Each structure stands twice: as structure tokens, then as C-alpha cells.
Amino acid sequence: SRRNKGFNAIRLEDYRQALITFIKDEGAELIEHLGLQETVRDLEDRINGRNAVSDRLVRDILKDEKHTNPIKLTGKRFNHKAEEYYRTELRLQHLAEALESVQSQALVLSNTQQQALQQHLAIKTTLPEWLLQVKQHLISETLNSQEIRQLVGLIIALDCDLTSNDAQALHEESHSHNSNTSNTKTKESSSDQNQDTVNVC
Numbered sequence: 001s002r003r004n005k006g007f008n009a010i011r012l013e014d015y016r017q018a019l020i021t022f023i024k025d026e027g028a029e030l031i032e033h034l035g036l037q038e039t040v041r042d043l044e045d046r047i048n049g050r051n052a053v054s055d056r057l058v059r060d061i062l063k064d065e066k067h068t069n070p071i072k073l074t075g076k077r078f079n080h081k082a083e084e085y086y087r088t089e090l091r092l093q094h095l096a097e098a099l100e101s102v103q104s105q106a107l108v109l110s111n112t113q114q115q116a117l118q119q120h121l122a123i124k125t126t127l128p129e130w131l132l133q134v135k136q137h138l139i140s141e142t143l144n145s146q147e148i149r150q151l152v153g154l155i156i157a158l159d160c161d162l163t164s165n166d167a168q169a170l171h172e173e174s175h176s177h178n179s180n181t182s183n184t185k186t187k188e189s190s191s192d193q194n195q196d197t198v199n200v201c
Contacts, residue, residue, distance in 0.1 A: 016047045060085060060090075061078070062078075106154065107128060117157055118130075121150045121154060134147055134151055
């Protein structure tokens with residue numbers, strides 16, 4: 001090093017790679033035991049710039065362009081392509097991933113919980129079938145207002161982490177509300193308020 005005598009100057013990239021090599025060598029057994037091979041490989045790719053988020057974004061933004069280097073494009077052209085990608089592909093990809101998360105949470109519910117939610121949200125098919133249908137409509141941007149309300153209600157219910165007792169109570173409230181539709185407006189209003197309080201976190 002020219003600044004610090006007695007020390008060796010090492011490039012940051014080389015230092016990072018040395019750390020990765022040290023982790024792979026010294027922690028080989030632990031990596032194998034925990035099944036972290038893919039994680040370490042991904043980390044190494046990111047450090048070497050082969051799989052960085054910025055690089056992936058640029059590749060996707062410029063996939064229809066003849067130039068793969070953003071410097072070759074004008075600022076206006078690159079910004080236009082980036083905004084187009086963010087508003088279409090990336091947005092829909094994130095929506096699909098978010099709904100997959102909702103699906104994974106909904107599908108671990110018991111049959112009683114699923115049936116209670118189906119009745120409460122007025123879903124006419126089974127919950128798994130309805131979620132597949134909603135996912136298709138979400139990606140194609142054809143969700144109707146009822147599906148949007150049902151989806152919001154489902155997300156709130158899942159966020160409240162309904163227990164089996166909660167689901168049973170929800171089922172009973174829904175059944176009670178349906179059986180009392182011939183009551184006075186005052187009773188209907190009271191029933192609606194009681195039903196709404198079930199979903200409050």
C-alpha cells in the first residue's frame with residue numbers, strides 16, 4: 001500500500017471473494033447440513049455481479065433492445081423503457097407473487113375455516129377454486145368490484161390469524177345473519193355490527 005507502509009492493498013472485489021472462499025471451506029459441513037448450497041451460490045453470484053438486483057432489472061428493462069448496455073441508450077429512452085417495465089411486467093409479477101402468498105396461507109386453513117370464510121365472503125365455489133380464478137382475473141386486470149371486496153376481506157381475515165374458534169364463531173354469525181333476513185331493519189343493522197366485530201384484529 002502506498003498510503004500505509006507495511007500493509008498490502010487488496011481490491012474490495014478480491015476481499016469479498018476471499019471471504020466467500022473462507023465460508024465455503026471452513027463451513028462446508030454446516031452448509032451441507034443446513035442445505036445452504038444454493039444460498040451460498042446466490043451470494044457468490046451477487047458479489048461477482050452476476051446476479052445483482054440492479055443487473056437483473058437492467059437485463060429485463062433492455063430485453064427488447066439491441067443494446068444490453070444502458071449507457072448506449074439516451075436517458076430519455078432508458079427511462080421510458082424502465083417505466084414501461086415497472087408499470088407492466090414487474091407490477092404484475094409482484095401482484096402474482098403477493099396472491100401466491102395469500103393462497104399458501106388460505107390453503108393451510110382447516111375445512112371448517114375455509115367453509116366459514118366462503119359463507120362470510122359469499123364465495124360460491126370452494127376457496128382454492130376461487131383463488132385460482134381471482135389470480136387469473138388479477139393478472140389479466142379483469143377483477144370486478146365484488147372480487148376486490150372479497151379479496152380484501154380474505155386478506156384481513158388471514159392477517160387476523162383466525163383460529164378454529166374464530167372460524168366457528170364466524171360461521172355461526174354468518175348462519176345467524178342469513179336466517180334472520182326477515183327481521184326488522186334495526187335487528188339487521190345490529191346483526192351486521194356483530195358480524196363486523198368478528199373480523200377486527
